[in-house]
Amino acid sequence: MTNQTQTSRTASGRYPAGAARAVRPAARRQPSGFVWVLPLLLLVGFVFNLPLLMTAASSLLDQKTGAVTVANFQEVAASKVYLPVVWRTIRIALVVSFACALIGYPLAYWMTGLSRRGQTVALAIIVTSFWVSILVRTYAWIVVLGNSGIVNRFLMSTGLTEKPVEFLYNELGVAIGMINVLLPFMLLPLFAAMLQVDPRLRQIAYTMGASSFQFFWRVFFPLTLPALGATFILISILSLGFYITPAILGGGKVPLIANMLDILINQFPRWNLAAAISLVLLVLTVGLFVAYQRLRRVE
Amino acid sequence: MNAHLAASRRRERLRRLPLATVGILVLLFLALPIIVVVPMSFSSAESLRFPPPGLSLRWYEAFFSDPLWLEAALNSLIIGVSSSTLALGLGTLAAYGIVRGTFRGRGALETNFISPMILPPVIIAVALYIFYARIGILGNYLALIAAHVVIAAPYVVLLMTLAIRSFDVRVEQVALTLGASRWQMMTRILMPNLLPNAAAAWLFAFVISFDEVVVTLFVSGTHLTIPKRMFNQLVLQINPTITAIATILIGFSLVAVALAAWLNRGSGFVPKAEGEGH
Numbered sequence: 001m002t003n004q005t006q007t008s009r010t011a012s013g014r015y016p017a018g019a020a021r022a023v024r025p026a027a028r029r030q031p032s033g034f035v036w037v038l039p040l041l042l043l044v045g046f047v048f049n050l051p052l053l054m055t056a057a058s059s060l061l062d063q064k065t066g067a068v069t070v071a072n073f074q075e076v077a078a079s080k081v082y083l084p085v086v087w088r089t090i091r092i093a094l095v096v097s098f099a100c101a102l103i104g105y106p107l108a109y110w111m112t113g114l115s116r117r118g119q120t121v122a123l124a125i126i127v128t129s130f131w132v133s134i135l136v137r138t139y140a141w142i143v144v145l146g147n148s149g150i151v152n153r154f155l156m157s158t159g160l161t162e163k164p165v166e167f168l169y170n171e172l173g174v175a176i177g178m179i180n181v182l183l184p185f186m187l188l189p190l191f192a193a194m195l196q197v198d199p200r201l202r203q204i205a206y207t208m209g210a211s212s213f214q215f216f217w218r219v220f221f222p223l224t225l226p227a228l229g230a231t232f233i234l235i236s237i238l239s240l241g242f243y244i245t246p247a248i249l250g251g252g253k254v255p256l257i258a259n260m261l262d263i264l265i266n267q268f269p270r271w272n273l274a275a276a277i278s279l280v281l282l283v284l285t286v287g288l289f290v291a292y293q294r295l296r297r298v299e
Numbered sequence: 300m301n302a303h304l305a306a307s308r309r310r311e312r313l314r315r316l317p318l319a320t321v322g323i324l325v326l327l328f329l330a331l332p333i334i335v336v337v338p339m340s341f342s343s344a345e346s347l348r349f350p351p352p353g354l355s356l357r358w359y360e361a362f363f364s365d366p367l368w369l370e371a372a373l374n375s376l377i378i379g380v381s382s383s384t385l386a387l388g389l390g391t392l393a394a395y396g397i398v399r400g401t402f403r404g405r406g407a408l409e410t411n412f413i414s415p416m417i418l419p420p421v422i423i424a425v426a427l428y429i430f431y432a433r434i435g436i437l438g439n440y441l442a443l444i445a446a447h448v449v450i451a452a453p454y455v456v457l458l459m460t461l462a463i464r465s466f467d468v469r470v471e472q473v474a475l476t477l478g479a480s481r482w483q484m485m486t487r488i489l490m491p492n493l494l495p496n497a498a499a500a501w502l503f504a505f506v507i508s509f510d511e512v513v514v515t516l517f518v519s520g521t522h523l524t525i526p527k528r529m530f531n532q533l534v535l536q537i538n539p540t541i542t543a544i545a546t547i548l549i550g551f552s553l554v555a556v557a558l559a560a561w562l563n564r565g566s567g568f569v570p571k572a573e574g575e576g577h
Contacts, residue, residue, distance in 0.1 A: 030401075031400070031401045031402035031403060032400060032401050032402065033395075033396045033399055033400020033401060033402055034396065034400060034402045035396070036392045036393060036395050036396030036399075036400060037392070037393040037396035037397060037400070037405075037408055038396075039388075039389045039392055039393070040389040040390060040392065040393035040412060040452060040456075041393070041408065041411075041412075043389060043445065043448060043449060043452075044411060044412060044415075044449055044452070047427070047445045047446060047448075047449045048414075048415055048423070048426075048449045049411070050430065051423075051426035051427050051429065051430035051431075052422075052423075052426045054426070054429060054430050054433070055422075055425060055426040055429055055430075058429060103321070103325045103328075104325070106318060106321045106322060106325070107321065107322045107325040107326065109318065110315070110318045110319060110321070110322035111322065113315065122322075122326060125326050125329060125330050126326075126329060127556070128330070128333065128553060129329045129330060129332075129333070131506065131552050131553065131556045132332070132333060132548070132549050132552060132553075133510045133526065133545070133548050133549075133552065134510070134512070135510075135512060135526055135529050135530060135533065135545075136332060136333075136336060136545040136548055136549060137332040137333075138332075138533075139332075139336065139529075139533055139541060139542075139545060140331065140332030140333075140335045140336045140545075141332065142347070142533075142537060143335055143336075143339065143347050143349055144331060144332075144335055144349075146347070148346075148348075149349075150335070150349050180328065180329065180331075180332065183325075183328075183329055184329070212314070237417075237419075238419075240419060241418075241419020241420065241421050241422065242419075243419075243420070243421050243512075243513050244512055244513065244530065247530075247534060248530075248533050248534060257421075258419065258421035258513070261421055261424075261425050262421075262516075262517075265425060265428055265429075265517065266517075271429050271432075274425055274429075275425065275429065278421070278422050278425045278426070281419060281421075281422055282418070282422055285417075285418060285419060285422070289417060
């Protein structure tokens with residue numbers, strides 16, 4: 001052993017131990033480390049990349065003959081069934097993102113002015129909501145918004161309405177459920193971005209005679225606008241793929257793209273059409289994600 | 300001077316009152332599902348009334364005496380433990396390769412590993428359904444676990460790349476210089492140091508797998524999991540047993556995530572709150 005070490009030391013000169021000599025220069029001279037990523041790459045390649053590629057390929061095939069065709073995409077574009085669902089999904093995604101921005105921004109801004117303890121409490125509520133199963137959060141709205149739910153009993157007891165208001169099984173109910181699920185995705189990054197704003201800016205603005213109103217609209221809001229834009233896009237991305245909330249709170253009457261995919265796969269076996277629609281969804285998502293990354297860089 | 304300051308502070312507080320009202324209402328909106336579901340799980344009533352007319356544990360009894368719910372719970376545990384353990388192993392190795400490797404395309408590879416977290420689950424569900432059906436493993440238990448590993452692995456890769464990046468590379472170099480093999484260095488130096496992060500990553504992966512619904516609905520065949528059975532029941536009818544399961548799940552995910560955040564503290568994953576210097 002001693003002998004060997006000495007030989008290697010004389011051979012390499014700089015490296016005291018044989019084992020290290022074998023590892024270090026190799027790491028320097030040629031690319032290394034690929035073997036570490038290989039196991040996960042094999043799994044992801046087989047259970048993620050390959051299936052996605054197959055989906056993309058089958059969207060361009062005719063289900064019966066197997067011939068290459070764009071008929072699946074033409075059917076989506078011309079259909080009176082599928083296209084309205086795509087538009088509804090985009091519309092709800094926009095409404096949900098706007099609503100999240102509208103109620104999320106004031107909350108995040110209010111939180112920046114709280115004491116450390118107040119911030120911890122608010123963050124705890126947000127993070128708790130974030131980690132509670134989406135099924136649980138969706139389910140609760142049936143109890144809250146149903147015909148004999150809390151909101152309707154309150155409205156009827158105050159005499160504001162005679163009949164219960166239909167909150168569920170329409171776009172309004174789906175949107176409320178989605179806003180509740182997605183709001184933490186807006187609050188956490190937005191709050192983090194607001195804390196990045198240098199607090200001395202406020203003092204400088206006040207010293208130079210700005211009112212707090214002016215400070216907010218001319219300094220603070222423009223500085224946090226990229227973060228608001230980025231989280232807006234993030235919420236839109238997540239909204240486009242929503243499946244559970246529209247299925248439960250929409251009661252089958254408000255299908256979004258994901259619910260339509262479920263029907264095309266599990267009820268009528270029209271896999272190639274489903275593949276085409278999920279490719280449309282994929283392109284929308286990836287496009288928005290690229291925009292999101294751009295805005296994050298501006299931040 | 301002091302009186303003036305106190306007065307201006309009161310004015311400031313009054314000016315912030317509308318903002319505070321909005322903030323508290325929005326927080327209430329966020330917390331409402333939890334505020335409603337937890338008390339209702341202890342309700343004695345057959346219907347979903349809030350507040351509950353009386354207290355009982357009947358819905359917990361209904362859960363624990365239903366063989367289908369217990370089967371679903373067992374499956375969720377088996378799938379959750381096996382997939383998060385596999386995700387931790389494969390994800391940690393991959394994170395090490397991405398951070399310390401010198402081969403080209405590491406950034407692209409990292410994006411590839413993380414993308415199952417970014418894509419809508421329904422896209423993965425459709426792709427896996429078609430793929431599994433074509434090769435005849437739709438509804439296979441191991442295929443379901445493999446899908447869960449792919450979905451949970453991004454969280455491990457994210458957490459572990461952060462942890463390995465913040466671990467001083469010179470410690471590794473010293474170990475290698477002193478004659479340790481790379482494997483010895485990994486198991487005897489790196490892993491013991493990153494154990495809290497690894498435990499946190501495992502917990503996150505477990506919660507992700509345990510909560511997974513959409514992909515499971517598409518590819519699980521006849522196998523039940525807790526979220527799958529919950530979803531099927533919610534679409535069909537409203538059964539108060541679900542409030543009991545929901546409450547168990549809330550408690551369970553909170554404990555797991557609090558533990559994970561505590562284990563992973565200081566590595567920058569949990570947003571740190573910093574007061575605005577007054």
